[in-house]
Amino acid sequence: MATVEPKLILLFSGKRKSGKYYVTLGPGVCCILRLSGPLKQQYAQVGISVQLSGEYEEKYRADMIQWGEKQREKDPGFFCRVAIKAAQQPIWIVSDTRHLSDLQWFWRNYPSQSRCVRVEASEETRRERDWEFTTGAIPTPISECGLDQGVDFDWIIKNEGDGSQLEEQLATGLLSIAKEKVKED
Template sequence: MATVEPKLILLFSGKRKSGKDYVTDLIHQRLGADVCCVLRLSRPLKQQYAQDHGLDLGELLGAGEYKEKYRADMIQWGEQQRVKDPGFFCRLAVRGAQQPIWIVSDTRRLSDLQWFWREYPSQSRCVRVEASEETRMERGWVFTEGIDDAESECGLDQGVDFDWIIKKRGRWITAGGAACYWAALNS
């Protein structure tokens, strides 16, 4: 099935346990599956990593200890793939997307954004999800050296002019989230 040209692409980034999945899932639920799809760059990465290393893909896609056990090696492996082909995981993630609105829930590197900006310059919008370290710790985050200070977590901390920044405050999304949702509705 061929990919349909999108009207809008929302490129989400943020630290681990910042609430990216929560926000992207909320927008997806409100707009509906016929209007938008959630694309995850980590899915094709994890799928290929699991295949190459004989691992359980379902466990790698989850939020449990299994994924954490392989996270550092998976990050290093993914970086090696990106050196060979910076758009490899992006192309796999969008393959077959049919909806007019794409929500990419996990852009983590400048090369991810650059690929979308190059391939879909007029449709791409960057959204940053932020949460305090305290909030992230309440969600189970623990700083891990070599992971939380790696490019996969810090690659977009500087040098990106985000269209919207969504700051999680309790259960509510700030004005950035409302603007992002409004843009999706009006695409």
């Protein structure tokens, strides 16, 4: 498991180009954990032995997602355990929760610390951020839509590109609870 027991885990989810990475808080007392990092790393070890990013990642996205789904079927917590190994700070931010099994793993292993955050943006805003819907592009839509229903989110953040509105949403919810948890020391 992790090297530090977390005080708070913020599990962010949202569709591509909703701005979930943009919204996540910075380092310091927080560490940003990405579940897609271990997926890409492990996929590269068994398949493509290069750094997956940009155009190259898009070329292999469908295969990588299918491979990741098979790994989750065998061991639903595999990518979660890999992601938290290096966690050193008391607040963990998981910036790319995409599967119910990911949430369930954190809820089971860290029930009192885990909070779910949904980042939402309209399709128009997402298109402005270079997202484009392509029918059949992703063979398993669970990686994109698996958390669209059936999850009671602790916070829903609207990220339409208005910085002051976004800052206000963060300050009144996430930042205040994070500061409380840090003060508990």
